[in-house]
Amino acid sequence: MKVATVSPRSLGVVSRIAYFGPQGTFTEQAARVLAGGEELIPVETVRLAMTAVREGEADAACVPIENSVEGVVPTTLDALSESTPLVAVAETILPIHFSVLTRRGGGDIKTVASHPHALAQVREWVEANLPDAHPVASSSTSAAAVGVLDGHFDAAVCAPVAVEHYDLEVLATEVADVSDAATRFLLVRPPGELPEPTGADRTSVVAAAVNRTGTLAELLTALADRGINLTRLDARPTRSNFGEYRFFIDFEGHVAEPRILDALTALRRHCRNLRFLGSHPRADGTRTTIQPGAGNDDFVDAAVWADAVRKGDLA
Ligand SMILES: O=C(O)C(=O)Cc1ccccc1
Numbered sequence: 003m004k005v006a007t008v009s010p011r012s013l014g015v016v017s018r019i020a021y022f023g024p025q026g027t028f029t030e031q032a033a034r035v036l037a038g039g040e041e042l043i044p045v046e047t048v049r050l051a052m053t054a055v056r057e058g059e060a061d062a063a064c065v066p067i068e069n070s071v072e073g074v075v076p077t078t079l080d081a082l083s084e085s086t087p088l089v090a091v092a093e094t095i096l097p098i099h100f101s102v103l104t105r106r107g108g109g110d111i112k113t114v115a116s117h118p119h120a121l122a123q124v125r126e127w128v129e130a131n132l133p134d135a136h137p138v139a140s141s142s143t144s145a146a147a148v149g150v151l152d153g154h155f156d157a158a159v160c161a162p163v164a165v166e167h168y169d170l171e172v173l174a175t176e177v178a179d180v181s182d183a184a185t186r187f188l189l190v191r192p193p194g195e196l197p198e199p200t201g202a203d204r205t206s207v208v209a210a211a212v213n214r215t216g217t218l219a220e221l222l223t224a225l226a227d228r229g230i231n232l233t234r235l236d237a238r239p240t241r242s243n244f245g246e247y248r249f250f251i252d253f254e255g256h257v258a259e260p261r262i263l264d265a266l267t268a269l270r271r272h273c274r275n276l277r278f279l280g281s282h283p284r285a286d287g288t289r290t291t292i293q294p295g296a297g298n299d300d301f302v303d304a305a306v307w308a309d310a311v312r313k314g315d316l317a
Contacts, residue, residue: 016040016191020051020060026144026164028096032187033064035094047141049081055191056086062191063088069098069185072119074236079250082190082279083208083238089280090206091197092189099178100124103147103158103170111135111173115146116159119185124159126179132157144168186285197282199256202289204233206279209249209269210240217272218249224268225253228261229296254290256281260301 021033023044033042043060045051051063066075082088100120104111114121114128115138121128128135138155140146146158147168157173158164165172211217225232234252255262258281270276310316 016061018043018060019062019064019189020045020054021064022048022051022066022142024142024144024148026147026161026167027142028098028161028185029064029066029142029187030144031161031163032066032094032096032185033189035096036064036092036187036189046145048075048077052081052085052088052190055088062091062189064187064189066119067093067186067188068234069119069123069183071180071183072122074234074250075119076238078188079208079236079238083248083250083277087193087277087279088190089193089196089278090188090190091280091282093186093204093282093285095184095186095285098123098183098185099162099176099181100143100159101162101165101172102174102177103150103160103165103168104156104173105150105153106169106171108156108171111156113138113155114157114159115140115149115155117141117143117146120146120159123179123183124177127174127177131174190280193278196257196280199258199281200283202284202287203254203256203281204252204284205255205257205262205266205281206250206252207266207269208277208279209251209273210275211247211249211272212274213243213246220272221249221251221269224272225251225265228265228268229291229293230255230261230265231291250279254288260298260305261296264301 018041019033019037020043022029025044045054048065051065054060055063065078067078068074111132114132114135118139120143121137140149143160144164147160147164149155150158151168209221231254236250237247240246240248
């Protein structure tokens with residue numbers, strides 16, 4: 003995966019960014035990339051970082067969204083679909099490798115703790131290097147470091163910067179089963195002015211489709227018919243009715259483009275509920291692919307033509 007960073011273009015009055023902490027997480031590093039001198043506020047969970055924004059205690063939140071090895075961060079998807087809407091205005095992608103930290107002069111390593119996404123990315127390393135250690139899930143990589151300091155675990159799989167925050171010994175660095183793993187992070191804030199389109203943008207929605215045959219196919223067809231390329235598709239249970247799902251769909255393009263607006267209105271017709279989660283520049287800079295007949299000019303020309311027909315000016 004190509005790795006690059008993008009700064010938020012129009013953050014308005016953002017001055018406090020809540021991030022998924024505590025200090026030393028990968029998300030803090032992402033927040034530092036996305037921030038331009040804003041105050042950074044560590045918050046214990048992804049959901050609470052978004053609650054801080056919803057309740058006005060922060061102007062934006064930095065949260066992890068997807069990893070190239072483990073896929074999406076489910077708590078982020080769930081927190082984005084609940085409560086009052088938030089929209090993503092910027093993203094960054096960080097390469098991910100880990101340091102393994104232990105207590106100074108610590109003895110046998112019987113437990114190794116970290117965020118589930120981190121544990122999943124060092125499984126082979128742990129089996130080969132700490133065969134007697136049991137993996138234990140913690141709320142974040144830095145929470146695992148705190149747990150080691152407090153004597154709850156023997157080792158923590160952390161972001162390399164964690165050692166600057168927690169008085170622990172480095173057992174190993176550059177640990178990663180997949181050497182080019184990367185995680186994408188979002189900066190989310192309440193709906194407002196959107197970042198300008200750049201030609202290399204991503205739009206995100208969460209769709210609660212009507213529960214009948216073929217509704218997901220209808221949503222995907224609405225995008226495919228308009229030549230719109232998907233970049234991610236995930237399903238999460240609605241939690242209210244067993245077997246009912248919400249679909250998180252990311253695709254190339256920006257809502258300021260006529261073809262994307264046309265697609266959104268089509269999606270809206272097929273959904274019980276459609277939440278817009280933002281349009282912002284892609285961190286990898288990949289430019290939107292436009293299919294023949296599906297460019298913005300094609301949509302504008304077709305709308306002008308249809309309007310003329312309606313007015314009786316054309317046959
Ligand atoms: O726990 C962290 O440090 C996070 O920011 C979440 C995470 C965990 C593993 C890889 C990337 C992000």
